[in-house]
Amino acid sequence: MTSWKKFTLSIRGRLHEKEGVPCQDRVVGMSYGSFAALALSDGAGSASLSHIGSKIVTNTFLHFLKANFSEVYEKDSGYLQVIERIRYNLERQAKKFNVPVKEFSSTLIGLALNNEKLFFIHVGDGIAGFVDTSGAKVLSKGAKGEFDNETYFVTSEEAENTMVCLKDRTSENISAFFLMSDGASRILFDKKMNAFAPAFWKIMLWMDNCDYRCLKKIVGNSLKALPAHYIYDDFSIGVLKRVKYESVART
C-alpha cells in the first residue's frame, strides 16, 4: 500500500522582509488515504492583496480536487472547471474587499494524486517535477511572459492558453513529486547545468530522516542563514514523497 508523506515550506524573501511586505507565496499539501495533493501559488509583487490571493488559489485547488477528483479527472473540461472555481472564489473575495480581482493576482501549480492517477495544472512560473529511479525530472516549467520577470496569473486572460495541463497514470517508480516557486527554483535548480542542485537532494534526504516539524526548522534555518541575495524573493517548496509500508516491524 502506498501513501504520501508531505512537506511544505514558505519563507518570506529578504526584500519583502525589508519592506515589511508579507510573504506572497503559499504552498499547501494534503495526504489523506489514497488521495494526496499539493498546491503552490506565487502572488504578484505588483498586486496589493496577492498574499491573500495565493491563499485562496491554493486552498481552493486542494479542497476542490479533494471533493471532485474523479469528475475533474474524467472530464476534458476538468482543468477549466478548476480555474473557473478558483476565479469564482477570487472574485467573491474581491467584491468583499471592494477591489479589482487583479489585486489578488497569483500563479498556480497544482498537483493531485488519487490511486496512482495524476492531475496536474500549472499557470505561471515556478517548476514542478518528480523523482524516479533515474533521478529528478522536470514535469513543467510553466509559462513565462515575454520577459524573464513576467508571468501569467490565474486571473490573466491568457491563463487558459498558456497553462500546462496533464492527466496521466503515475508509475510506481516515481518516488516523489515536488513544486517550487520561482524563488526556490532559482537556487534549487541550476539553470546552467540544467539539473537540480545538491541542496535539493539534501532536502529530499532529510525528508527520510526527520519528522515534519524538525524538517521545517532545519530547512528554514538553513535558508535563512544564506546571504541575502540568494533568497531576496519569497521561497516556497512542496514535496510529496511516496511511503511504502514495510512488513518488517520495529522490534
Add this chain to the structure above:
Amino acid sequence: MSPWHELENIVLNYKIFVDTSALMAPNSEKFFLDELRPLLLKYNKKVYIPRVVREELEKHKNVPEKSSSALKGIKIIEEYIGSNIADIRYEETDYIPDQVFQYIVSKFKLKYNLAFITNDKQLARDLRDQHSSLSVKTDKLLRIISIDLTGEPVIDAEQLKIDLYELGDISETPINISYIPEEGDEIRTLGQIYRLGRRVSEGGRVEYICSKVMRTLLLRFSYLKSSL
C-alpha cells in the same frame, strides 16, 4: 535510512562514547533507556563512558538547578552498568570530558568509526574539526548524536545545513561598464527599457526596485571597483 535504522548501524559499526550534556538533556532517559539500550542488548554491544563524565554528574548533583538532571544522568549510567552495556574508562591524563573526547578522536580516528552522544554543539564542532584535520587523514567515520527536546536522537545535526556550493549557480554573465547606474536612469535590459526606482542596497552590488505592469522587478548590478 530512518534515524532508528541509522542508530542500529551506529551500534553495530561504531565505538560509542557518552557525554555529560546528553545524559542531562530533557527526556534523555527516553533515548538511552527505550531506544539505545534495546539495540545494545540485541547486538551485545557497549557504550564507553569516561569516569570524568560520572564525576562531573556528581558535581552537578550539588548544584540546585542542575541537580535533578544530574541525578537522572547518574541513574541512566547505573542502569547501563546493571545491564552490562556500559564500560567506564579512566586514564591518568583524564581531566574533563571535552579533553578526554578530543584525545579519543586523535587516538582512535585511524582505527575505529567513532560516535559521540553529546548535546554540546561546540564540542561536536571541535570533534568534527579534529576528525577531519588534513594532516592526519582517515577513512574511518565520525558521527555525532544529539538528543532533541522530545528525547529523540538527531544524528549529525551540525551537518544539517545547506552550503552555498550546494545551490544552483545564480551568477550573471559579467559585462564591462564605465558608469554605475543611478536612481532615475533608464536601463535597457531583458528586452525593455526600465527607469530605475528606489535604490535598495549598495556596496559591491547596487539593487534598485523597478515597478512594471505585471510584477515588481529587482534589477541588480554587481561590480568590482577596479573594472570602472
